[in-house]
Amino acid sequence: MDNELSALTTVFTEFYYWVTVVLMFLIHVGFCMYEVGVSRHKNHLNTLMKNTMLIPLVTVTWFFFGWWIYWAFPNGPGILGGLVLEADGFGANEVALPWTSAMAVNMGDHINGVFWAAFLLFSWTAASIVSGAVIERIRSSAFGILAIAIGSVFWTIDASWGWHYAGWMVQVLGYHDAYASGVIHAVAGGFGLGVLVVLGPRIGKFNSDGSSNNIGPRNPWLVTVGLFLIYTGFWGFYAACNIPIYDAGSDYGGGSVYFTATNIYVAPTTLSGITLNFLMSLSGGLLAGYVVSKGDPFWTYSSGLAGIIAASAGNDLYNPLQSMLIGAAAVPVMYKLHYWVENRFKIDDAVGAVAVHGYAGVFGLVVCGFMLWGYPASAYYEATVNPIGMIIGAIIMFGVLGFLPGWIIAKILNSMGKLRIPREVEIAGLDYDAMAASRKDQDAVAALEK
DSSP, X not given: OOSHHHHHHHHHXXXXXXXHHHHHHHHHHHHHHHHHHHSOGGGHHHHHXXXXXXXXHHHHHIIIIIHXXXXXXXXXXXXXXXXXXXXXXXXXXXXXXXXXXXGSOOTTOSSHHHHHHHHHHHHHHHHHHHHHHTTTTBOHHHHHXXXXXXXXXXXXXXXXXXXXXXXHIIIIIOOOOTTOIIIIIIHHHHHHHHHHHHHOOOTTXXXXXXXXXXXXXXXXXXXXXXXXHHHHHHHHHHHHTSEEEEEHHHHHSTTOOXXXXXXXXXXXXXXXXXXXXXXXXXXXXXXXXXXXXXXXXXXXXXXXXXXXXXXXXXTTXXXXXXXXXXXXXXXXXXXXXXXXXXXXXXXXXXXXHIIIIIIHHHHHHHHHHHHTTTXXXXXXXXXXXXXXXXXXXXXXXXXXXXXXXXXXXXXXXXXXXXXXXXXXXXXXXXXXXXXXXXXXXXXXXXXHHO
């Protein structure tokens, strides 16, 4: 490092992203607790292990090709150009390849590894969103394939298109999604819906006359604590979507020095401002959820998350009152849509993931197009935020990169008989084999003791 200021900036940025990764790990702890709390006792171990094993599956695949996809695909490819294959400073495509020096201990690079890890935790989140929707009836092997697909391929493509400062959606559509209403939440919600259409409902969810039964949470305390951990981890998520200290003036300020925090598009924002917006959108969601659900704890807590997600697209620029109102307005939309889709199409989303993440994320993108109409989508390009561009972006995120891949992969797995567990296993519970194995071990120990 050539001077004390650059050294301090680099070391601070490295530590900053490292802390965000630690905080975001709480999101995954929260998802584990939340899904186990919703599932029935006969499926607890399977639900827990499914969420646990997506960690190594997505981590390894993200290391080998996920990070490369993010840096290689901002042009489409074929829309603004081809694959980006040459080095381009920090985050260069060459350093995204697993055999390069930057993907290891490298005293010349202090950022790539922690930035990679922050994006990796986003990948875990995308896979966990799908995990909750499909509990209690999907084969673990099928979920592993789906987790890799959404966690290391499809959300990564949409991030490259719409969450890269040079992404084609940013340049052409004026797409703006500072804290991933669409880039993570809408795409994962759409992917989950595509899988659910093929997977089908749990046994007992619907009656012969088409009416639905409520299979409610079995452990409200786990659900509550799990969602509060997700809220807490979301702080780390928001922080990881920013560059903490950056000389924006040197890039587009006429050469003057101007240090600031920036959003993912390297445009100025403040951590102070997004703190206000985060808490106000959470509060708007919680208040609306309590009213709309008539005090139902599960939907009240879930609505707090939906409120944050809905306001996230523009929370780098919104006024706090806007964030609160957007978070509140999203709740009745996603809540009503959840039950309409459930009853109309017999879709069994066990935790409301498609609604909380998918519908609220789409709502947030569309609203952002109107609320930030005319604002620069990125500091580097002339495209401005606009309703048409954001609506097209929402369709791409939820439909093209979400629903369609989820539906296609699920159809392929289903045609091979590899998607859903057998009926008798579902009735007995996915933990039956594990408990049977445990009993055999206990019987063997007892026999030896005799």
